[in-house]
Amino acid sequence: MSLQENRPTTRWQRVRDNDIVWSFIHSPGAVFAAAITLFAILACVFAPLIAPFDPFDPAQISLWDGKLPPAWIEGGQPQYLLGTDNQGRDMLSTILYGGRLSIMVGAAAVCLGMVLGVTLGVISGYVGGVTDAIIMRIADVQLTIPGILLAILINGIGRAFLPLELRQEFAVYVVILAIGLTDWPQFARVTRGATLVEANKEYVQAARIIGLPGWLIMLRHILPNTLRPVLVIATIGLALAIIAEATLSFLGQGIPPTTPSLGTLIRVGNDYLFSGLWWITLFPAIALVVLVFAVNLLGDWMRDALNPKLR
């Protein structure tokens, strides 16, 4: 209509004019969430630069500094802003490093689930027939075994399977695998659904008539058009994956305490909850909840923003 005539010219104006960007800028919650997520991710990624101590380096830890309260409480020491844990590790540093691990594990797990799920989903939806039936049946089975159980199982098997010396190093990968593997059916189902819709659209048929091979059609045409819902699931999935990692670690089935993730920190700290050393569990718990909340908020907004019907 007539409004279309004054088309924006500069690139920035174009970006700003984009509906999603506009909706983002005008949604304080989303901006807030993105800010926290970004802050958390940056803080954790750059933990080695920011953190006052390296909690993974046993040589930096002094047991005599253990169980110190936060700096503002009597008995606290200024170099340990949030106090120390039972091993004498600086809480702030541990949380930063732990958050880094949690985010890394969560992101890697979601990526794994996403790559696996999207690939299988697109193939399933596009190829159809027996391939589709097999993939979807496997997904059904996967859904029949609740994720957290499967993660515990995979972890257990991983522990039993791996040789002693590898177990420590592989604990993280086992957790990633465990969570990632439980995630894929979701991605597969959504992608398959979107693929079924897209594959019937005429641009795909046009591509077929041009004579493009199936893999190219899936890759170039269908895949990019199914990514919107995938993005939403991936974001919410990231939050869930972080929780899943924390839960596994809390149950003692996850990341070992020598390189603690937030979940492991909470598990360890939980032992001190009643003894008055509340900071050992409270701070990591707050960090975890804020992180997950921010990611969720972002995902929530994204779901609404990407769903034109609800706008």
Add this chain to the structure above:
Amino acid sequence: MHYGKMLAVSATALILASPALAENVFRWTSQGDALTMDPHSQNEGPTNAMNGQIYEALVTRDAALTLQPELAESWEAGADGWTFKLRQGVKFHDGADFTAEDVVFSFERAKHEASDFKEQAKSVASVEVIDDYTVKLLTDGANPILPNQLTSIYMIDKGWAEANNVVAPQDFKAKEETYAVRNANGTGPFVLESRAPDEMTVLMRNGDWWGEGMFPGNIDKIEYRPITNAATRVAALLSGEVDFVLDPPLQDLKRIEGSDGLHVTTVAQIRSIFFGMDQGIDKLRTSDAEGNPFKDPKVREAMNLAIDKAAIQRVVMEGLSFPTGMITPPGVLGNTPGNDESYGFDAAKAKALLAEAGYPDGFSVQLDCPNNRYNNDEKICQAAVAMLAKIGVRVSLDAIPKAQHFPKIQKRETDFYMLGWGVPTLDSHYVFSYLLESSGSWNATGYKNDRVDEITAAITTEIDIDKRTMMIDEAWSLVKADMPYVPIHHQVLAWGIADGWDVPIAADDAVRPRFVVKQ
């Protein structure tokens, strides 16, 4: 209304049912439940403790751990065995009489292949019935400490066992559980009322018990509920759901002590915590070092000096431990103040020793550690990792449940591990034969000292107490110099108790309900 009425009725039923009709109900909790009610199937602390309230042995220990008569009234040693006079008029819970025949049967059962007590019962070659109330336990040669070995071999009724097809202890080969797993028929002060494993076990006072009136305890009913999670366990005590926690985490003791209506009692436990170093193989499995650094006594000394036991005591154990230089605690025959003294802490010297031994940059090794067995086990290991890092020993820690940890030691698949050792017999022989004798089944260090092996064999049969004690002391001094282990500390037991209950604490960490008094 209909529904409301029903609710009201059931509510009243509840109110009537729920307050204890039995007057003194002792509700308590600890981490792990007994595995089975079969007294000969599993030799495991919590299982023995639970079964010891239903079943009884010939002799027992009181809270001070001195030997006391139980089903035997008296005993005396002979050259080829010990004679026991049995208590008369004792009845099993089902009413059957306890006689010498049951003793014979019980020892046979304990020595059965499927029994977990066959090692302990091994020293009893056979049981000879003198009369209905006298038995002679025949041994291979003299055994000076036989009564010490009998305190957890419980007596079971032959007739009941036969009637219920449980002549043999439960065995994995049996395709189903046996009757004795969930049913019990002992002579003890409490009768098994109901049992839901890992959930709730209820015991009722046995009014016909032989010791009725002889002991101060006045409990009518015991409700035992295992709670795995330590924090939850403490929460249960703090919220008044239980009267007694056997194993509150050390860090919560202050909180318990500080709460109204709760108190803590402590006692030095008959258990020492230490690290083992495999010095018997040529190349460590988990190390980047060439060869085996632990073979070098200097390295072993460095390991000993690098660990700050005082810091562990203060920070990790909240003061509740006794740093030590040997792996058996006071109270056990063989513990001497001299040997008990810690090796001390000197990181600089430790580093120097490592350099001398040819490891100026240290080496790496994996530490295997249980995470659900000893007081703060995993946390001690973590602390040790940090301390060893300061002298250049790079330790990777693998903390796993005891069920997976112990097989590693028994199969000797570990280079460096944590272990704790309690001594139920209160005699060093128990330590030597398992941990220090070169063929000891729990000696995963590969430690071999011919003299120590010799002494271990000798004290099995030496009846001259003084001579025997001297040999034990000599062996301990050798061990102190050889340093096959890194002794950390002796554990201290702490029990959390609700006010109004008098629960005499015992160093073997077993509750003795016959002494528990509700005020």
Add this chain to the structure above:
Amino acid sequence: MIFFVLKRLAQSVLVMAIVSAVSFSLFNFVGDPVNNMVGQDATREQRIEIRQQLGLDDPILTQYARFLGNALQGDFGLSYRIKRPVDELILERLPATLELVFVSAIIALVVGITLGIYTGIRRSAWTSRIILSVSLVGVSLPTFIIGIALIYVFAVHLRWLPSSGRSGTMEFGWWKTSLLTIDGWRAIILPAITLSLFQLTLILRLVRAEMLEVMQTDFIKFARARGLSERAINFRHALRNTLVPVITIIGLNIGGLIAFSVITETVFQWPGTGLMFIQAVDFVDVPIMAAYLVFVALLFVLINLVVDILYFVVDPRIRLGN
């Protein structure tokens, strides 16, 4: 209808076959079962004998067939740790888990759907915004943190409710219920809330989203154009159409409750199957792990079957075909 259910049943059997294969493979993956069964001092001969007795030397398919045959009869062997038949153990623990899941599901469904409808209808009311914000926090709180917090506040601090365990049970045959006593209800409140909170928020958000979606449809617009009352539009038209997709998710969510009961039961020491499972994992008690897996899958499959049948009831398009 019968054909449809039969088809679903056939699919369920397939799913169960695969799940049982997975759990069967546990026996072979997780260490040598013989090691778990014999004492450390067992001789080589003993081990070989046991291998033969257990049929571990048979071809793998034979072993699987045997496992399947036994599993069909509910026989999963003896627990390595407690040395009791696994099926009996599970049956014993089942009531606790089912009651917990049942109460949680009721809480999640009733509260979740009510609030979902409310926020779906009153889209821009401030109460809706608050509920939504709180629900987002709810999704972000790991179950175990909720549990710990509830214990700390209501059991330790206020001493209103017990912190752990199941009490006030009454027995009816093999079913032990705690829902008939005040003590029992006191004990179930905290774990049930903990377990339900996450699913509650999910259901709430889902119902709302579906509600909004349905509100955009033509038939709602047409209902408006006929002058029907808001009430009729919201409840008779919108809600019922909302329920169709919601039912699927609710089916999955109840399954989720069973899965998450593992955590809740651990935190609250609730004597159900989940607690047993996690203890079994700690002890590598493979028979329990395998049986639990099959059992959970079976529950899932059953729930999905019920969901499918519910579809029949709710959606005439499936019921009557074209």
Add this chain to the structure above:
Amino acid sequence: MTELLKTNDLDVEFPTRRGTVRAARSVSLAVGPGEVVGLVGESGAGKSTIGNAIIDLLEAPGRVSAGSILFEGEELCGRSESEMRSIRGDRIGMIFQDPQTSLNPLMTIGAQLIETIEKTCDLRGSSAKTRAVELLEQVGITEALPRLAAYPHQFSGGMRQRVVIALALAGDPDLIIADEPTTALDVSIQAQILDLLKRLCRERDLGVIIVTHDIGVVASIADRVVVMYRGEVVETGDVAQVLGAPRHEYTKSLIAAVPRADGKLDRFSSVDYIEGNVEPFQRIDIQTHWLGQAQHERTSGNAIEVEKLELSFVLQKAIIKRNRKLVRAVADVSFEVKEGETFGLVGESGSGKSTVARLIAGLHRPDAGVIRVNGQDVSSSPRSGAARDARRAVQMIFQDPYSSLNARMRVIDIVAEPIRFYRTASNEAETRKIVGELLDHVGLGAQASLRYPHEFSGGQRQRISIARALASRPRILICDEPTSALDVSVQATILNLLKDLQQELGLTMLFISHDLPVVRQMCDRIAVMRHGSLCEVADAETLFSDPQHEYSRHLLDLMPRMDLLGKAEV
């Protein structure tokens, strides 16, 4: 004439973040009892907005910003929601476009009717049921009583629209607003529904506002016409006057653009009135151009030959073959298309005409039969190299301009895809040049190449589709309803473009449409399809002047009466 409804200078606004869109400006119109008023305009003209505004169901954030709506003398603007609710259904009924989605799928027809009757007529129980049966019978549904228990999905599209009308009539309203009531329906059903509306209007003395883009619908039903263009009423008047002798330029051009069924014209008259019209052709010399290089030696034979094609779709899967429910989409279809000819395929929806097109394009595999493209059998071993090469000569233009372009790709990538894939250009620079020229050629301009599809209108997108098809250097172009989603004015320009291309490049064209006038203008020969089979194949003019098959005659009868249309100047 007494006026039932009258709007005076009605303004409707949609505030958006980019400014306020004035969807309707100073709209004044009136309806009397027993009168059908056609509200005509192209998409975006604001005609539906007026309908929604009258009954106060504007989509948020739309609102009436000025003017008044008088209904039986009462002002409707500014009424409260509950007051409006008592008017909706009771006094003003509304019918929407898509009968598939207008009914609640989970409620029986009866429940929906009775619910409405209870609300509007204050009848309860059995009397409400009796009334429901009456209503259904009035809209031409026989055996109404048992059908009360049926669900919407058990009805066909036409029947559902009848139910929708019954629902709109339930409250015995004085005015009915029908928003594109027949657009989603087949021609034959469209005629029935229009007849029904007309009859109801006469019998009940109803006022009817029928909102439509289809001049034919207006011509066949309306008494008076209101023409809207960009939110404004440009012309109002008696139907014969407006259609026969339009006064406003826009109306003239609109009517001129309607394809004539009564005679073949050389070119469609495009709607000149539209501002920012298509740029003139950038002609390229076909013989020397890249496009021409693929025009190898010409055979004078048949470009497409189809023999005894069969295809069934599985409706319900089953393991046992005889339990499967099949629908025969194509049955025993044989025809041939000569080189350079435009061959039309007509039929109602579900007749299988699109399926035949897809079979030829290779999107489906036939169950039986042979397809030859330029003499090469492409059906028996479709994956063979020869079949693939032959198929490359076939390209297709699709119906929906929105879904036929990949939204994630730039125009250049869309058009260049076949060039890049088959490496028919020597380098990237040449590829870009060719794409630019193609875009010029279809009238978009080379500068379009860097933009994304969503920046274009429907007609422009169809041009992109055509450019993409050309990039494969086709010799056969299949057009599957290429203009049915477009406005009349745009339709004309696209059809002209296709015609030009066909002539310039000597393309063979298979043209599929349900729109008989369009087919008549476009095609040399025409095949009529019904239920998957061919009824008749004939020269275009022969078919229109002397249809042989009974069904062909029926179809021709259903063509909207165009006799009202005057000989508008072109």
